[in-house]
Amino acid sequence: MPDRLNELEHRKSGVKQQLADIGDMRQGTLTERYLKCGKLGCRCAKEDDYKHGPHFSLTKGVNGKTVTRTIPKRAVESTKAQIKEFQEFRRLNQCLLEVSEEICDAKLVEGESGDTDQKKLSKKFSKLKSSEKSKS
Ligand SMILES: [Zn+2]
Numbered sequence: 001m002p003d004r005l006n007e008l009e010h011r012k013s014g015v016k017q018q019l020a021d022i023g024d025m026r027q028g029t030l031t032e033r034y035l036k037c038g039k040l041g042c043r044c045a046k047e048d049d050y051k052h053g054p055h056f057s058l059t060k061g062v063n064g065k066t067v068t069r070t071i072p073k074r075a076v077e078s079t080k081a082q083i084k085e086f087q088e089f090r091r092l093n094q095c096l097l098e099v100s101e102e103i104c105d106a107k108l109v110e111g112e113s114g115d116t117d118q119k120k121l122s123k124k125f126s127k128l129k130s131s132e133k134s135k136s
Pocket residue numbers: 036037038039042043044045052
């Protein structure tokens with residue numbers, strides 16, 4: 001069983017490392033809109049098919065409300081990358097949880113047979129006791 005635990009711990013630290021490397025991230029959906037500005041005499045008023053754009057905005061749900069933020073064209077690519085990064089972050093978090101749960105399970109099984117942790121603990125405890133004695 002320790003081999004299995006070692007492997008799991010190794011996987012866990014791998015996921016943690018990847019989490020540490022996560023860059024800027026943000027939550028939401030990037031939407032592309034084409035709009036009519038409403039000005040008389042503008043091309044969009046004269047031509048039905050003509051609209052200004054694309055205009056980009058980021059929408060996300062916060063406490064049941066939709067929050068929209070305008071994203072300037074120059075930031076579209078970086079925003080896409082930040083959204084991707086957030087998805088990666090969520091995926092890694094899920095991995096970390098799964099591997100952690102496996103570690104917990106493995107430790108439970110280990111506890112049933114042999115109980116090495118318990119022995120170590122009682123050893124530590126007796127050491128503590130004796131050092132206390134030497135102090136007084
Ligand atoms: Zn217009």
